[in-house]
Amino acid sequence: MSKRSAANGxxxxxxxxxxxxxxxxxxxxxxxxxxxGVKTTTSSHELGRHLGISxxxxxxxxxxxxxxxKQGTGYHIAYLIEQLRQILKLDREWExxxxxxxxLGHALVHYNGFQHxxxxxxxxxxxxPEVLGRKMNGVTVxxxxxxEATVREKGIQIAIIAVPAxxxxxxxxxxxxxxxxxILCYAPISLRVPDDVHIAYSDPVVQLQHMxxxxxxx
Amino acid sequence: MSKRSAANGxxxxxxxxxxxxxxxxxxxxxxxxxxxGVKTTTSSHELGRHLGISxxxxxxxxxxxxxxxKQGTGYHIAYLIEQLRQILKLDREWExxxxxxxxLGHALVHYNGFQHxxxxxxxxxxxxPEVLGRKMNGVTVxxxxxxEATVREKGIQIAIIAVPAxxxxxxxxxxxxxxxxxILCYAPISLRVPDDVHIAYSDPVVQLQHMxxxxxxx
Numbered sequence: 001m002s003k004r005s006a007a008n009g010x011x012x013x014x015x016x017x018x019x020x021x022x023x024x025x026x027x028x029x030x031x032x033x034x035x036x037g038v039k040t041t042t043s044s045h046e047l048g049r050h051l052g053i054s055x056x057x058x059x060x061x062x063x064x065x066x067x068x069x070k071q072g073t074g075y076h077i078a079y080l081i082e083q084l085r086q087i088l089k090l091d092r093e094w095e096x097x098x099x100x101x102x103x104l105g106h107a108l109v110h111y112n113g114f115q116h117x118x119x120x121x122x123x124x125x126x127x128x129p130e131v132l133g134r135k136m137n138g139v140t141v142x143x144x145x146x147x148e149a150t151v152r153e154k155g156i157q158i159a160i161i162a163v164p165a166x167x168x169x170x171x172x173x174x175x176x177x178x179x180x181x182x183i184l185c186y187a188p189i190s191l192r193v194p195d196d197v198h199i200a201y202s203d204p205v206v207q208l209q210h211m212x213x214x215x216x217x218x
Numbered sequence: 219m220s221k222r223s224a225a226n227g228x229x230x231x232x233x234x235x236x237x238x239x240x241x242x243x244x245x246x247x248x249x250x251x252x253x254x255g256v257k258t259t260t261s262s263h264e265l266g267r268h269l270g271i272s273x274x275x276x277x278x279x280x281x282x283x284x285x286x287x288k289q290g291t292g293y294h295i296a297y298l299i300e301q302l303r304q305i306l307k308l309d310r311e312w313e314x315x316x317x318x319x320x321x322l323g324h325a326l327v328h329y330n331g332f333q334h335x336x337x338x339x340x341x342x343x344x345x346x347p348e349v350l351g352r353k354m355n356g357v358t359v360x361x362x363x364x365x366e367a368t369v370r371e372k373g374i375q376i377a378i379i380a381v382p383a384x385x386x387x388x389x390x391x392x393x394x395x396x397x398x399x400x401i402l403c404y405a406p407i408s409l410r411v412p413d414d415v416h417i418a419y420s421d422p423v424v425q426l427q428h429m430x431x432x433x434x435x436x
Binding site: 024032051106108160184203 | 238239241242243245246247250268269305306307308310312314320321322324325326328329331332335336337375376378383399400402406407408416418420421422423424425426427428429430431432433435
């Protein structure tokens with residue numbers, strides 16, 4: 001669940017952030033269709049049905065970035081994937097630091113959804129002597145004391161916070177002070193961050209609470 | 219990242235789903251303020267600053283449900299929390315099933331963000347003999363063969379899918395066939411679900427891809 005993400009975009013700030021937020025969802029659906037391998041083209045109607053987004057919305061969103069489809073033949077899937085990857089700066093691999101090597105950090109480091117989608121977890125930090133020095137999916141858990149030096153030396157721009165809520169603000173401050181500009185936070189709290197830092201939150205409870213609105217209590 | 223969530227709301231369907239989606243975020247921010255304990259009231263301006271949402275948007279969203287604030291004094295935090303919990307049907311505890319007892323299932327079962335926020339993980343299913351019968355945070359891992367019987371018997375309405383992508387559609391079909399109406403999916407694929415099922419996706423890559431748009435590749 002993303003919020004205050006992208007308050008100040010540096011590139012083409014005239015495109016609404018809510019449009020940018022939908023591009024990765026289009027990219028995921030297109031990649032899914034491409035893996036299916038049955039078709040080479042798709043339409044805004046097909047994508048829309050797949051995603052529960054109106055076809056008009058999809059056409060309007062994509063029109064911000066150019067002319068990707070043709071009336072009658074629709075979108076060429078591989079081409080649109082390539083274009084979206086360029087727009088989202090995914091035509092390179094971003095190296096990511098994970099702070100917290102508990103159950104969640106473990107799950108993240110072993111998550112295979114990062115592969116081929118623009119990201120690689122290269123660093124994991126923790127303070128627990130039990131996990132320090134341990135290899136997780138090829139990444140050695142480092143002490144949090146090394147955080148600042150590593151972020152500076154490696155020019156890390158993206159970090160994932162997977163520490164308990166009580167420690168999250170302190171970790172965020174340290175990341176931001178040393179140059180991190182994008183943070184995905186799994187701790188169930190709202191962080192104070194400067195306007196030029198993009199922050200997104202992943203909180204299963206917020207997502208579940210949205211859905212209970214529509215349920216009938218029994 | 220929620221999509222197609224709430225295509226057909228049963229209660230007060232005139233309120234846009236995008237408004238409903240923001241209520242849990244307001245609730246989280248208010249709960250955070252309440253825990254701080256310093257203040258008993260807040261304003262749409264303060265909430266907005268905290269969340270990166272305009273104060274006008276917050277006032278407009280809340281106005282769908284009644285008159286919660288007063289010009290000059292703002293919102294009474296504890297009262298607004300109580301009202302939002304009622305609107306979102308969180309004035310009860312929802313019991314949740316988790317499918318998949320791998321690293322992610324582990325992280326979910328041990329996540330303490332569910333407590334006091336309306337949810338309790340009561341069931342965990344898997345097929346791996348290594349984990350079957352094991353206790354995770356007080357919950358015994360059951361075989362997936364028991365899924366249908368348990369969902370029917372217990373009237374489970376909410377499930378979290380934490381299985382690999384290749385198994386996710388099959389698990390979703392089985393959940394939906396036996397009565398589950400809200401699914402939070404962690405597998406990195408888009409699922410086909412009927413219109414009366416609400417589905418939300420948690421995909422860190424989609425959230426990171428949104429943020430890379432604003433980064434400068436070095």
